[in-house]
Each structure stands twice: as C-alpha cells, then as structure tokens.
C-alpha cells in the first residue's frame with residue numbers, strides 16, 4: 001500500500017485536535033458541502049461536470065461522508081483506509097476528467113470554511129493551533145494521494161485514447177505483423193545459410209541488432225504497452241544473442257551433437273518469438289478495428305472512451321441512455337458438458353443474437369468471458385427495459401445449432417441501469433453489475449433494473 005512521503009504522527013493523531021476537528025465536521029458538514037458545491041456551480045469550468053440534481057442526490061452526501069472519513073483518522077490503520085479512499089477518488093476524477101486545478105481549489109475552499117468555524121469556537125490558542133495543523137496536514141496528505149492516483153489513471157486513459165487515435169488514423173497492423181515476422185525469419189535464414197555454407201558466424205548480426213530487433217526496440221514499444229509476451233520476447237532475444245550465438249560460433253567447424261541440439265533449441269526459440277509476437281499483434285489488431293477477435297463485438301478497452309462520449313452528449317443534449325450487463329447463465333456447465341470449443345461457439349452465438357436485436361446506434365461490447373455490455377443510446381427507461389426483455393427472450397428461444405447432439409439450453413441474466421446524470425461512468429457500470437447480480441441471485445433468466 002502506498003503511504004504518504006512523510007507525516008508527523010503527533011500532529012495527525014493529537015487526541016485533543018482530533019476531538020475538536022471531528023466535532024466541527026459533525027456539526028457543519030452539511031454547510032461545508034453546500035458552500036463547496038455552490039462555489040463549484042459558480043465556476044463555469046466546474047459547472048460543466050455538474051448538475052444540481054446530481055449534486056443534491058449524490059455529491060453533497062458523498063462529500064459529507066468524505067469529510068467524516070478524512071477527519072476521523074485516529075491511528076495508522078484509519079489513515080491507510082482514508083488514503084485508499086483518496087486513491088479511489090483520484091481515479092474517479094480522472095475518469096470524469098476534472099481538471100486537477102479545480103480539485104486543489106476545492107480543497108482550499110474547504111480549509112477556509114473549516115478554519116472559520118474553528119476560530120469561532122472558544123478553544124485555547126494552542127488547541128486552535130494544533131487543530132489547524134491537523135486540518136492542514138490531513139487535507140494535504142489526502143490531496144497528495146488523490147493527485148498521485150489521478151495522474152496514474154489519467155496517463156492510462158490518455159494511452160487508451162492514443163491507441164484509439166492510432167487505430168482511427170488507419171495504421172495497418174496486419175501488414176506490419178507480416179512484415180516483422182518476415183524480418184525475423186529472414187534473420188533466421190541468414191544464420192542458417194551461414195551455418196550450412198560453413199561461413200564464419202562472426203559476421204552474423206545479433207538478433208537484437210537485426211532489422212527485427214531494431215523495430216522491436218524502437219517501434220513496438222511505441223505501439224504496444226509492456227506485456228508478459230513482450231517481456232518473454234526480450235528474454236528470448238537476450239538468450240539467443242548471449243548464449244546461442246556464441247555457442248554456435250565456438251563450434252562451427254563440424255556439426256557436433258551439441259550443435260544440432262543448440263540449433264534445434266534456436267528454431268524452437270524463434271518459433272516461440274513468432275508466436276508471442278503474433279499474440280501481441282492479434283490483440284492489437286482486435287483493437288485496430290475496435291473489435292474483440294472472437295465475437296467481432298466492440299472491445300471493452302474502448303468502453304471508457306465511448307461512455308465518456310455518451311456522457312458528454314447527455315450534458316450537451318440531454319440524450320438519455322442505458323447500460324445492460326448481460327451474462328450467460330450456467331456457462332461453466334456448457335463448457336463442461338460440450339467442451340471449450342462449443343463454449344466459444346455459444347459465446348459467438350449470443351454475440352450475434354445481441355447484435356441482430358439492437359439498433360445501429362447502440363453499442364455491444366464483449367465485457368468479459370461470457371459477459372456482454374450493451375449501451376442503448378437515446379432511450380427511455382421504459383424502452384430500455386423492453387429491449388432488455390426482448391434480448392433475454394430472444395436468446396432463450398433461439399436454438400443454437402452445434403455439431404454436438406446434446407441440446408444446449410441457453411439463457412441470460414440482465415442487469416439494466418439507466419444513466420442518472422452522475423459524471424462517473426464507472427458508477428453506471430457498477431449499478432448495472434449489481435442489478436445483474438440480483439438477477440442471478442433471484443434465479444437467472446431474468447432482467448433486473450438497477451435502483
């Protein structure tokens with residue numbers, strides 16, 4: 001767990017200061033939250049993210065709870081819990097894309113309000129001083145933690161947006177994949193040519209310095225995030241350059257038993273690199289068209305980009321939208337009874353059915369293994385429920401033709417959440433998820449509307 005760079009325990013955990021600050025928060029939290037959001041609504045930059053209804057229903061009560069949590073810190077354990085909350089809030093701010101300057105301004109406003117109330121008490125000067133130090137320290141630490149999480153999350157979002165841009169700009173990753181696999185095989189061929197014609201291997205370029213190696217080092221790192229596959233590729237290249245090649249150079253006069261063994265290992269290592277490279281490319285080729293490779297549905301990775309866009313449309317035009325979280329019932333049994341390949345076919349079948357039932361302006365994502373997310377645009381709560389029911393019914397009544405003679409009984413459970421104006425899209429997903437959970441608990445093959 002990340003802890004703040006430093007803090008002075010005697011300031012944060014001073015018992016008298018804890019008592020007075022907690023009392024002030026308890027007594028004035030409602031006023032603090034009201035002044036905070038009045039100020040924010042006056043700020044045009046902030047008002048862009050906020051609506052009076054959402055403030056009233058969620059944000060004001062949320063801020064009051066937040067204040068309680070921050071100022072009830074009384075030991076290291078509660079401090080760590082409070083910091084975990086700040087990390088969460090930082091991630092939420094990044095999702096909503098709140099400018100960090102607004103957050104620091106909000107903190108300053110809260111400090112002033114709390115100090116004002118503190119000065120109105122008849123506490124001794126030394127107690128006031130202790131309380132001010134505690135307030136300042138706690139809020140500074142909270143802001144520090146929130147900012148760390150904000151920046152980390154924001155950078156990640158920016159990278160996803162960037163990936164989307166690369167895609168949109170039409171980079172042809174399929175072609176690039178072929179080109180790089182060829183470059184790798186060409187290096188391998190050159191090496192074998194040198195071996196079979198008994199040329200000295202001293203002139204063979206190291207794999208890391210070959211055209212493929214240079215591409216990997218300079219370009220692949222720009223295109224792809226570091227993944228397990230890319231780390232494995234790096235290790236295999238290092239092994240080939242530092243162990244395999246020197247051992248071949250040392251024994252190339254005659255094809256000894258050892259050399260044959262080394263060559264076999266080399267071939268296998270290169271096959272492994274080709275496989276890993278294809279895996280990385282295939283994942284990103286899926287992203288290239290924004291599609292999941294198995295189902296051709298939208299890739300979950302772009303969910304944040306698309307939901308943020310819908311929320312923006314709601315802000316501008318009051319467009320209503322809803323999210324359906326759909327999960328195939330007892331899917332594990334389908335895999336167990338009919339095998340994994342059939343399981344995959346069932347997933348594809350459900351994906352096709354979903355796509356065939358929604359409108360062109362809706363989005364269907366593969367959310368997880370056998371879980372889907374449908375985003376219904378421009379839709380009232382009543383219509384959204386009708387569509388959810390239609391999808392559930394269609395899946396339960398569309399037979400699936402598999403080679404396997406055993407019949408496959410399919411049904412799905414659905415959690416439906418109508419967008420309620422909250423700026424954080426993750427909250428919408430969580431509401432749909434909770435409703436899906438309720439549908440499963442209530443016996444499956446049903447739709448539940450989130451509260």
Ligand SMILES: Nc1nc2c(ncn2[C@@H]2O[C@H](COP(=O)(O)OP(=O)(O)OP(=O)(O)O)[C@@H](O)[C@H]2O)c(=O)[nH]1
Pocket residue numbers: 327328329330331332333335339340341342343344347368369370440444
């Ligand atoms: N064939 C196949 N199976 C998958 C895929 N992704 C996930 N699974 C499997 O799907 C199963 C999901 O099982 P659970 O999450 O236990 O749920 P369930 O059996 O569907 O039961 P409920 O959701 O509670 O109705 C797991 O066994 C996963 O291994 C996939 O892409 N293909």
